[in-house]
Amino acid sequence: MNIQQISAITSPTDYLTMNGRTLAYRTMGEGRPIILCHRFRGVMDLWDPAFLDALVGQGFQVIVFDYTGLGLSDGTPSYNPIDMAADPRDLIAGLGLSDVVLGGWSLGGMAAQAALMLYPERISHLALLGTTPPGDLVKLAEQLFYDIAGKESYSIEDITALFFEPKSEKSRAAAVRSQARIEARKQDLSPPVPLEFARPVLAHGPRSPAFPAEPVLQMLKTTQVPILHIAGDHDIIFPVENWYALNEVLPSVTLVTFPRSGHGPQHEHPQLAADIIASFVRNQ
Template identity: 60%
Template sequence: MMSTLEVATHAPNRSVEIGGRSLAYRTIGEGKPIVLCNRFRGVMDDWDPLFLASLADRGFRVVWFDYSGLGLSTGERTYDPSKMARDPRDLVEALDLRDVVIAGWSLGGMAAQVLFATHPERVSHVVLLGTTPPGPLVKLAEQLFFDTAALDTYGIEEETILFFEPRDPKSREAAKRSAARIAARTEARSPRVPTAWAASTLSGPRSPIFPAPAVLAALQTTTIPVLHVAGDHDIIFPVENWYALNQQLPTTQLLTYPRAGHGPHHEHPEATAEHVASFVRSTAR
């Protein structure tokens, strides 16, 4: 019998036809659904399978997918979060998922926030991973992210810069372990996101990077529990921008790992899954 990690690594590709396009997705586990919205340049193969497996082991049905026009999905591609949110919304409806935990990493965290704000009826919890709040920022991104994110390919050094904390030896080792787990899938992989197209969407450090007044208003008034998980040195979405909103967001909890970067759930996959499970068990709208 395969371990849950092996199941996550080799999960079969599936698809649903909806809205004139095919959305590719994978799913493992049984229980409460959690739908994962991916990062900039991410496809289904860029989630650490140990994080996925750890969620499944804690009673979640884990669903992750390729955005329209990217990876194995068809349709018109976009990195506009207001339009990206259509993909998880349609996937939730196509799979008839209810009381969903909507989760998103980085750019996907913006899409998850849009979905939560515009279609809260199927959402029970929001889990955000290394992303930005809507509105003006108190701390801007570092140019290093934009210089690195636009490179054609990522080696282990680039992945460490982007998603971990290069100055910390333990974080560098965690980066190597995560990369090895991700590379373990060698067949039926999603095609890479076109570099030139993705790079053309980058605009450099600015405030706000996610100007969405309606989303901020939803966060300020919602009864839906929200969890944000971050590293203390996120070079694209500094966690300080979430702490600046203390006392404005009535249901938002913040978890920050020390000596960690933009991919806290890849550096601490099992711990993050445990925190997510505890958060979902202990909170309700």
């Protein structure tokens, strides 16, 4: 199959063995590489295909993967963002990539920030989605996230509450469309993240800081690497207000906030989010 004809729904799974474990990944498109780090309980199949395909259409080589020990990857899993940053590092090295844009959604955004601290020379830009900055917060998560996120499976109502804005008719409709696109992939699926691994992360409930990593915060205050953060204005887990509280402190961070949107802005606005990322990378 011609690489330009591979979509997120049809992209085959490849494997990279490095540093004692094997990472499962998929790649689609050609051009500037962008590696995407997933959310809590996320595996490769749970990216909205419309968002991935829109990035391909903008001239990116899009790479998604399952974290060590989760999905189709083996090894010992960890939800410590510092540990998680080893996965994109090894993908960059193992695939011989350069000039890499590193993206991250939610927990994956923490891993992407940690990666920029650990190996800045390998990353040209960060493209963050619905995540949190390190350090003390001005607004905490809502308990609703913790009540839903540990369920065995998510109904469309749960998905809407977690990643969209239930108060908006347009956002509710976008949730249904996004989930239909995600469910269109029927083969070569990643196993879900085991609940016994994920649930302990939720035990603490809302807290500040959500990302207790002072060295990462100090890096953000000094780095010149361009950083984009796209968010919804009602994110129940990582309120965007915590980024705006750092105005004039983070010299390279650009904030884009979608109105009447939630924790998954790139799933509600897949084409627009991809367009913004592409324009940011071209012009920053």
